[in-house]
Amino acid sequence: MTDGVSPRIPFNRPGLGGNEFAYMRDAVDGGHTSLGGPFTARVVEMLSEWQGAADVLLTTSCTDALEMAALLLDVKPGDTVIVPSFTFVSSALAFVRAGARLIFADIEPVTLGIDPDDVARLMNDSVRAVVAVHYAGIGCDIDGLRSVLEAWPDAALVEDNAQGLYGEYRGAPLGSFGRFSTLSFHETKNFTCGEGGALMVNHSDDVDRAHVLLDKGTDRRAFMLGQVDKYSWRDIGSSFGLSDMLAAYLLAQLEERDRILAQRRGVFDRYSELLSPVADGEALSLPIVPPDRVPAYHLFYVLLADQSARDRALAALASQGIGATFHYVPLHSSDGGMRFSARPNACPVTDDVSSRLLRLPFYNGLSTRDMERVVEALTEVLG
Numbered sequence: 001m002t003d004g005v006s007p008r009i010p011f012n013r014p015g016l017g018g019n020e021f022a023y024m025r026d027a028v029d030g031g032h033t034s035l036g037g038p039f040t041a042r043v044v045e046m047l048s049e050w051q052g053a054a055d056v057l058l059t060t061s062c063t064d065a066l067e068m069a070a071l072l073l074d075v076k077p078g079d080t081v082i083v084p085s086f087t088f089v090s091s092a093l094a095f096v097r098a099g100a101r102l103i104f105a106d107i108e109p110v111t112l113g114i115d116p117d118d119v120a121r122l123m124n125d126s127v128r129a130v131v132a133v134h135y136a137g138i139g140c141d142i143d144g145l146r147s148v149l150e151a152w153p154d155a156a157l158v159e160d161n162a163q164g165l166y167g168e169y170r171g172a173p174l175g176s177f178g179r180f181s182t183l184s185f186h187e188t189k190n191f192t193c194g195e196g197g198a199l200m201v202n203h204s205d206d207v208d209r210a211h212v213l214l215d216k217g218t219d220r221r222a223f224m225l226g227q228v229d230k231y232s233w234r235d236i237g238s239s240f241g242l243s244d245m246l247a248a249y250l251l252a253q254l255e256e257r258d259r260i261l262a263q264r265r266g267v268f269d270r271y272s273e274l275l276s277p278v279a280d281g282e283a284l285s286l287p288i289v290p291p292d293r294v295p296a297y298h299l300f301y302v303l304l305a306d307q308s309a310r311d312r313a314l315a316a317l318a319s320q321g322i323g324a325t326f327h328y329v330p331l332h333s334s335d336g337g338m339r340f341s342a343r344p345n346a347c348p349v350t351d352d353v354s355s356r357l358l359r360l361p362f363y364n365g366l367s368t369r370d371m372e373r374v375v376e377a378l379t380e381v382l383g
C-alpha cells in the first residue's frame, strides 16, 4: 500500500556497472563459456591482487565456497564447527553437509560479529573450524579470535566474507585473515552476477587440492598447466565452478568498484547523519564502526527499543511503501540449528539483536530524497 503519490522505495535494487552485457556477449563470441575462461582469469587477478590471496576460485555461490572450505579442512562426522548464531544459514549448513556438528556462539554487541570470549568458552579438541562473519561488511573482532585460536592449532579460522568485500580491519583486507575466506556475488550483495561466489585460498599449500575439488576431483588443472600428461580422478570434489559468462558480468561490476563503494558509503553516511539527532541509544541505536575498520557498506541497520517497537516500525514503513526488513532469525534455536548442534548454548545477545534490528532500504544510487522519506517515516513511528 502507498499513499498514491510517493513511489515505492524497495529494500534493494541491483545496480549495473554498464559493461555487463557487452562482456557477456564477448564471452559467448569467444567460445569459452564454462569455468576457467578469460573473464574468470581477469576477475581472479583483480580479487587476488586486492586480498593478496594465494589463489581465488570462482564458484557458483558463497555456499559452495564454504562447502569447499569444509572439504579442504577434512571436516567429518565427530568434528564440531563453531558458528555465530546470528548469520545466514549457509555459514552453518556447509559444515553440516560435511558431517560436522555445530556449536553456536553468541555475537558481541559492537560489531554484531562472533564473540571471542564465547568462542574461548566453547573451544575443545573436536573443533575443526571457527567461522567469522563480518556483519554488514564491518570487520568483527579478528584479533580477539586469533588470540583464542592460538591455543588450538587444529581449529582453522574461516571467514564467511559474503558481505565484506573491500572492507578492511587494521589496514588489511577482510577475508585475508582466515585459512580460507568466501565471497558472495548473489543478487543482494554489493557486487553481483545473479548467483556466484569465490573461495579465497590464503595458504599456498591449499591451492592444488582446492583446484582438484573444483574440477570434479580430477587433476585437470595440473594437466592444463603441463604438469601431468593426462588427467584422472584423484579426490573428492564437485562441479563448483562459475561459468565464464557470469564471470564476464561480474568483471563489469568489479571494474566499477570505486563508484559503487563511494555510492554505498554515501548512503551509509547520509543515513547516519539524518538519524544521529534521534539516536539516543535506547529508542534508536545506529551501527558502530570501530575507528580501526573500513566497512564494505553492505547494509544499514538500526536497533529499536524492543521487538514490539521494531515490528510497529516495520508495519508503518511497509504501509508507506518503504521496503525495510528484519534480518537473521537466530540459528541456535531454529529447528535445523537444534537438530545439527553438538550441544546447546545460550546466545542472549543474538536473541536480543535479532528481535530489535531493522534494515533500511539500501542500494547504489538510493536518493537523498528517498532516504529523507525513510528517516521521516521512522522518526514519526518512534514518536
Ligand SMILES: *Cc1c(COP(=O)(O)O)cnc(C)c1O
Residues within 6 Å of the ligand: 060, 061, 062, 063, 064, 087, 088, 090, 091, 133, 160, 162, 163, 183, 184, 185, 186, 196, 197
Ligand atoms: C549472502 C550470504 C551467504 C550466501 O551467499 P550465496 O552466494 O547465496 O551462497 C552466506 N553467508 C552470508 C553471511 C551471507 O550474507
